[in-house]
Amino acid sequence: MNTRGRHLLVEYTGCDVDVLDDLKRIEALMKEAARVAGATVVNSVFHAFAPHGVTGVVVVEESHLSIHTWPEAAYAAVDFFTCGDCVPEAAKDVLRDGLEAACVEIMMVDRGMGEPGHGIHLRSHRTELSASAEAVADPVTPTPRARA
């Protein structure tokens, strides 16, 4: 059997804090993310912490998806680990939209590459800004008027 998997470690910042603290919405988002990735859900566990924060894991036939939220920091740490033909990148975007994240940092790692001691490859590490965040980070510079 093919052991190869793709593992996305994702950090969502500048999120909607109400969504981050809403267990039912987080659970729905994670299950939708699994569906969009093409994964088959086997089981799931979600837990709300006091005074705030949600942790959840969706076990899929193709590995797992996990989330930990810190509403007080508008932050969530999410992992999408899938094998086979799944598309974890699509799952990532479901959470970006659902959490209304301003910034998404993604480290993509290959797992189970087959050779002992060389099974993990760091494929990429990059950041995506939402359209509104990009507008703030890189405002359209007004053309300066020529002096009279």
Place this chain on the structure above:
Amino acid sequence: MNTRGRHLLVEYTGCDVDVLDDLKRIEALMKEAARVAGATVVNSVFHAFAPHGVTGVVVVEESHLSIHTWPEAAYAAVDFFTCGDCVPEAAKDVLRDGLEAACVEIMMVDRGMGEPGHGIHLRSHRTELSASAEAVADPVTPTPRARA
């Protein structure tokens, strides 16, 4: 609240294939790993696949531990993601011993470092061989006899 976490991505190869396919032993090892790491277990999910392989997740107050096994490849992909004062390195060693792994590859990543777009730091990536594997990989070279 402090969002900082330490996440160990670990690949165990050359494992005992009977252990890798034994749900009860895998579950016991993962819960012992959580305990040794200093984490508090909230919930857990374990699932045996047909014809072989086990997936499991232990949700802890400090994040989660997950495992996916491929007995046919003598391989397991494990994640130890903990926040606070936990010691995920200790958890890693529980699985190394329990799975009787010949080779352990560890990528350590810091999560939630606080600055949007700079929350994930790759801290280290290294490989450990078991004592018996080291003996095989680096045998004592016999001193060649001088020719008569």
